[in-house]
Amino acid sequence: MDIKYSIFWTNIRYVVKGSWIDRKLGRKEKEILKSVSGRLNSGQLTAIMGPSGAGKSTLLEILVGIRRNGVHGCIMYEGRKEKLDIAFIPQNDTYLDVFTVNETLLFASRVRFATKLNNDEYFSKSLLIGEENDDINDGKLYHMNVIKNVLNIIGLEHVQDTLVKNLSGGQKKRLSIAQELVSQPDLLVLDEPTSGLDSTAAFKCMQLLKNLTEQRLPLTVLCTIHQPNPKTFNLFDKVYVLSNQGKCVYEGSPQHLTERLLMIGAQCPKFYNPADYIIEVAAGEHGTEIIENLIEFHKTETMVTIPIDSHLATLDSVKIKPNFPFVTHFIHLFLRSCALYFRNRLLLSLRLFTFLFSAFFLAYLFGSRVGTASGCPVLDGTLSPEMAEKAMKAGIAEAKAVADNMALLFVSVFLLIGGALFTTTIAVIDELRAFVKQRRNNWYGLWSFHFGMLLSDLPNQIIFPTIYIVIVYVLTNQAPEWWRFSNFLNIFLLLVSIAYSLGMIAGTVFMENIVAAIFCGPILIIIAALFSGLVVRIEIMPKVLRYISKLNFLRYAVEGIIITIYGYERCDKDVETKVTSMKQMLMGLIANILTIVDRELNGESDYENNDYDKSLIANITSSRESYVKDMSDAVVRAIMAGAGAGREDENGKPISRITGFFGVDDNDLHYCILMLIVNVVVYKVLAFIIMQKRCKHV
Ligand SMILES: Nc1ncnc2c1ncn2[C@@H]1O[C@H](COP(=O)(O)OP(=O)(O)OP(=O)(O)O)[C@@H](O)[C@H]1O
Structure with a gap:
């Protein structure tokens, strides 16, 4: 055998x-x-065997x-x-179930072909296509031929249009091999x-691999295997037992296994599968002495001889x-x-x-009038005992309607984030699992994967x-002003974009544990x-937590939504x-009351002689103008506050009570939007970095 x-x-x-x-x-x-040593030769089918837990997968x-x-x-x-292209297929390979076998292979062929073209130094025409169809410039024809x-080699022609999720276990294993074979x-x-x-099925699978090493492809195969039957066992060129x-x-x-066992004084019983026997020996079922002898024998035997003209390097470097x-x-x-x-x-x-x-359900549930509540004073402009009564009732109704609208807005926030x-x-998680394996086998890089996924999800982040x-x-019937609507929409889109990145982060961090990844969602939402x-007004939070809240994207979204809907001269x-x-x-x-009092007081002789009363009259008279104004402002404000809706800004203009309740004013809106944009960028970058780090170590 020609060992390259x-x-x-x-x-x-x-x-x-x-x-x-x-x-x-x-x-x-x-x-x-x-301290294990061993050797793998090209063009051979080699198996690592051993009892469960011996370290086969670890060595691989x-x-x-x-x-x-x-x-x-x-x-x-x-x-x-000069260079070695290694493909690793894990025990539980990941498939994108919704594609057919043909589509899966077409994708593999396309991305790997593009990589080969981009790396001229190791590009060679596929040996998988016949002479008559080797026009690599005709992309489609090329890939069709490769597939x-x-x-044909793998024996999956009859299921080429079957969805991967409908394949049998053995067919899936073959598909894994086929995906790597295209390159x-x-x-x-x-x-x-x-x-x-x-x-x-196991024999067929191993026979396929054996054929690959012998026939059209100059392939070397290394695998782990548990307990092959004698027929399968004899297919291997070499076995390495731990x-x-x-x-x-x-x-x-x-x-040569039985011969070796004989050399150290052990005998594989007649009609016994040598593979089973060596596993029993390796598991210690036949005593420790026999194991020690075998280990010693192997040690003395493992003398690596390297030809002088050979290229010697660490495996990593090639x-x-x-x-x-x-x-x-x-x-x-x-x-x-x-x-x-x-x-x-x-x-x-x-x-x-x-x-x-x-969206339709909530609109129906909350009703069409919920958005008309503005949180503004609901006084009718008259002054009468009936008016005060009416204002009180209308104010309470307004406060309730505003609370309903707030509930609708916050349900929307959590619904869209969730x-x-x-x-x-x-x-x-679905895509990342496939990515990890494909990246490891040099299919494509993280940048193209990340941005491909990001862009394909944009409609989802914008249209829905x-x-x-x-x-x-x-x-x-929310405030019918175009700018309010567009601001409102923008805030929600920024929020969804952040939630998307958080989903990416949760999925990436817990890609091996979907339950933990899903559980992360509600926790993140509750903390935010x-x-x-x-839930807790910022004003009453301890100082440290108030600073922490400044890092929270949801705070800016909530405040932005409140100002958008209830601020700016609502x-x-x-x-x-x-x-x-x-x-x-x-x-x-x-003023009229005071004038009457004034006149009454002046008409009384007592008051003319009484110093206290004189000064009282003088005071009332001199400060009447400002006094009356302040008094009436205070009374109207008290009515507004008592009625439960509306308040005034520092210039005496009526404003919605909601902005006051949340301690925000109009000037904060641009800052909120800016901070949301900053958060979008930060979380997107963070998602990318985490993905990069995580995929490096998987
Ligand atoms: N990261 C780890 N931390 C702790 N123990 C580990 C770790 N990785 C592997 N092991 C242990 O190393 C031993 C060998 O594991 P490995 O998966 O390689 O065995 P195996 O021979 O492939 O077994 P099986 O045939 O059952 O798959 C096991 O006992 C396993 O528990």
Whole structure:
């Protein structure tokens, strides 16, 4: 067999230190792999075997570079090939269920082909297409040919138009292999490709891999396998067996295994599967001596000989690190995200429900008059005992209506935040799991993935919330001014955009635990609500918490919405005229009363001789003008406050009582919007950074 390259690992130790809490609790570090060495030759089908928990998957992940922390020893490469393209297929591969087999492969072929074109140094025509169809300039034809050939090799032609979610377990495993084959990696690494398959399906899967190493592709395959049946076991060119102590007990061909066992004095019983026997030995079922002997034998045998003219380097340095073509990948990923968006019926229905159905329902529930409540004084401009009674009742009714409207606005805030946050969390987890594997296998980069997803979700972030806001604003008769509507809409769109980023962050941080990711949503919303001034007024918060509330995007959204709806002269001229007229009437009334008192007092002789009364009269007379004005202003304000609606600004203009209740005034609006924009940018950048960091370590 022509060996083009080898990968060898020497004295690999893997130590798990445990978390900070583990260390504090005195839990010791755990050595999972204890100085294991071995070799992988190109063009061969190699299996790592061993009892459960021996460290098979761990070794595999160390070799492909997924696990780095706690790894000691070295992994080297020797051969003439400059660069090595390694594809890793995890045990539980992730699929985008809503695509067909053909679509899945077409996407894989397109993005990987674009990468190859962008990295000339390792571009070569696909060996998967025949001579007659090798026109790589005819993109569509090229991909069709690649897919046709891969499907033929893998044996999935008959299900090419089947949705991935409808494939059997074995077919899914084949699809995983097919996705990687379109780009012809040099080394295909698979963690338990036969798990969940019956022995016939497992044999077929391994036979396929064996054929790949022998036939049309110059492929090398390394995989882990549990307990292959004899037929499957004999397919391997080499098996590498780990003991339950994390040490290698055998490295060599399956056919030589019984011979080796004999050499150390152990005998595989007749009619017994040698694979089963060596696993029993490795698990310690036949005593420790036999294991020790096998380990010793392997140690003396593992003498790595390197040809003088070979290219020797660390495996890391020869792994391909391609430059990704951003624009091409962005287009493919954008189109894929759009297709995912529309094919994911559950999410689409959830979004439609959140934004459309609930808009009509809330408008119906709150009624068409709820938005007309302005929180302004409801005095009728006359001064009479009946008026005071009427004003009191009207004021209370106004206060209740305003409270209803506030409830509607806040339900809308939480509905739109929740809708964006939850659906994004679910969608991100789905796409991110696929991304991690595909990124690891050099399909495409984070930038194109992130922006493709971001852009494909823009309609969701703009169109649905806009429809919701239009329906609610119009049907509940909110203030009929264009600028108020557009401000209101903008604030909600900014809010949805922030919620989208939060959903991304929650989905990214907890991508391995969907329950935790979903649970994060309500927690985030509750914390934001607590510091928004909605649940607890900012004024009564302890000073430290007041500062914290300044970091809260929801505070700016709530204040912005209140000013937009109730600020900026929401109380119209009519209200102002009525209040002024009432004040004047009251002024006249008080002035008349005082004049009567004045005259009465002057007519009494006693008062002429009494110094106290004289000064009283003088006081009343001299300060009458301002006194009467202040008095009437105070009485009208008291009526307004007592009636539960409306108040005055420092210039005596009537304003909605809601802005006062929340301690905001008109000048804060631009600041609120600015802060919301800042929050949008901060959360978007944060989502990207977290995604970058998170995907690096998965
Ligand atoms: N990060 C970790 N922290 C603690 N223990 C770990 C960690 N990773 C792996 N282990 C332990 O290392 C051992 C080997 O795990 P590994 O998954 O490699 O076994 P395996 O041979 O592939 O088993 P199986 O065949 O059951 O999949 C197990 O005991 C596992 O619990």
